[in-house]
Amino acid sequence: MPVTANIRSSYRTRYGIIALVLLGFMAWCLNDGFFSYPQQKRIYDTYIQIRYPQGQGNLENENYLSDWRKRIDQFKAEDGIVIDSVTQPEEKTQMDINTQFVMAGITGLLGFAAAAYFISIGGAYVKADKETGLTTKKFESIAWDSITSVDISRWESKGIAVVHFDTPTSKGVVTLDDWKFDREETVEIYELVKQNTNLIPDNESGDDDEEMDEIA
Incomplete structure (x- = not known):
């Protein structure tokens, strides 16, 4: 679901x-x-x-x-x-x-x-589907295999994870922010990203990526 x-x-x-x-x-x-x-x-x-x-x-x-x-x-x-x-x-x-x-x-x-x-930001959202991937207000479909990296350096301290993606039609980032978006659902989406990309290590210690503008 x-x-x-x-x-x-x-x-x-x-x-x-x-x-x-x-x-x-x-x-x-x-x-x-x-x-x-x-x-x-x-x-x-x-x-x-x-x-x-x-x-x-x-x-x-x-x-x-x-x-x-x-x-x-x-x-x-x-x-x-x-x-x-x-x-x-x-x-x-x-x-x-x-x-x-x-x-x-x-x-x-x-x-x-x-x-x-x-x-x-009116109507902004981030949706995750185990079968298809991520969807945001701006991007209709980001397949799991289109995600290239996930910056989790601020997840533990601030609840922010930056998902980098590269699709045939677009390239950018989706920011998961549990202060900006519904907290419980944001955490669930983070877990789905972790499960479906294998880009987040179990110890969740990420390297600092270059900051990019928020797209979500």
Whole structure:
């Protein structure tokens, strides 16, 4: 009877959550960069222009020191700019605005990468049949005699075994990972690989193979 190890929902959900958090932070940064920070900058700049209409040098002029609150109180709100003489607005510079776009770019790239991986592993599985061999989401048939080697160097410590294969139509690897796929079924598939290929020694001490991209 075939044994199928499906992608674990908890494993896939992690990447979905990561993607949502990163893309949400990207949206927040874009909102700050396009709207919130420019508005705060306009408010601060207006406040400074009213308080110091001829520049910072007027700090020594007693008239400016005594009249700035009156000038601010007389200012009429325009274009959403509301200021008062009690609280000084928070300063936002062009550098602050540019920083938001940089952070949006970084988190956006990471977020879209996580989302792409989340989508790509949907429905992923590894199936083993004693009569025919292995089947994955990408490869429909990998006969037992097409398997050329099995890297078990991380099986005991991490539950990862890398099956290398070479068929007339394709060449690559299938990664058995008991954290990524259903654990019990992954162990059963590992045992079937061991029984049907004679590539895994009984002591299960494998040599380190060159790492390859996961295909399963």
